[in-house]
Amino acid sequence: MGRLLNLIVTKLDGTTYDLASLGITLKEFNPRSPSPIHSSESIEGAHGEVDLGTVYGPRIISCSFYMEAADLTDYHLMRDEVFALFDSRQAFYITDGYNPGKRWFVKTNQEYSIDQNRIYGFFDVDFISFNPFSESVGTTLNPFTFDSDLWQIGEGLTDEDYKYSFKTNTFRIFNAGNVGVDPREFPLVITYKGASNKFTLTNKTTGDIFTYSGTTRAKDVLTLNRVQVKKNDVSIFGQTNRKVIRLEPGWNDFTLAGTSGSFEILFDFRFYYF
Numbered sequence: 419m420g421r422l423l424n425l426i427v428t429k430l431d432g433t434t435y436d437l438a439s440l441g442i443t444l445k446e447f448n449p450r451s452p453s454p455i456h457s458s459e460s461i462e463g464a465h466g467e468v469d470l471g472t473v474y475g476p477r478i479i480s481c482s483f484y485m486e487a488a489d490l491t492d493y494h495l496m497r498d499e500v501f502a503l504f505d506s507r508q509a510f511y512i513t514d515g516y517n518p519g520k521r522w523f524v525k526t527n528q529e530y531s532i533d534q535n536r537i538y539g540f541f542d543v544d545f546i547s548f549n550p551f552s553e554s555v556g557t558t559l560n561p562f563t564f565d566s567d568l569w570q571i572g573e574g575l576t577d578e579d580y581k582y583s584f585k586t587n588t589f590r591i592f593n594a595g596n597v598g599v600d601p602r603e604f605p606l607v608i609t610y611k612g613a614s615n616k617f618t619l620t621n622k623t624t625g626d627i628f629t630y631s632g633t634t635r636a637k638d639v640l641t642l643n644r645v646q647v648k649k650n651d652v653s654i655f656g657q658t659n660r661k662v663i664r665l666e667p668g669w670n671d672f673t674l675a676g677t678s679g680s681f682e683i684l685f686d687f688r689f690y691y692f
Contacts, residue, residue, distance in 0.1 A: 423447065424515035425481065430508055441496065446482040447514040452550050452692060453477065474550035479522060481545065487537040497532055497539060504543060512545060513555065519570030520552040520691060551597050554689040558582040573689060582685045587674040591665060595689030599665040601644040605687060608663060610640040612681025621663050623670040629659045636679060
């Protein structure tokens, strides 16, 4: 994916469309700022209001395009291809060429029209991302090499040797995004392979502690997939303290307790950005 003003569309089945190769030129890719939603409460007899926190609403990404057909017949075929390409009954991912390592999960926000001038068509599309953050194309279990076409400068990564698979009871996890990863909001899969008794995973940076009161054997697999907890694909949520492990931006320091013998723990997630 080259560094140019271009749009890549990726459907949920993995099919990818390079708009430039389809004869569609991206003229503008303009994400709006995050849209804050403030919560507050007034107190009788007091000035102002009490700040109860802020979250972000959906994000709008405004794009401008023009397309060039081979002839008038081809123009009408291209027009219909555009309508099919941006079919929003299912959301899809868009990536602009200047940020090939980041993607947005979007639908078209409203109807749009294509203005025809002979074999040329000009149109503007507003996409809506219900998640207000972009995400890394790669996950932490992909190779951290720039020639993999998954990563880019500006994703918070340096030339360090990042690891997300460990066989020790203390380790550090790096969240390269500038948004925290909470498994109640974002995908986060933690996999433990090995024997344990009263397995305890602690993120000392956030203060989060997860415990499992049961045991695992050497060949068992314990999986924390967002808010689900399974041992060998069978739910054990009722035998846990019902807590989740979150990740702050930057380094997160972890400890493991209750392990026995050799084991491996893996963290699989994406990075998220404003």
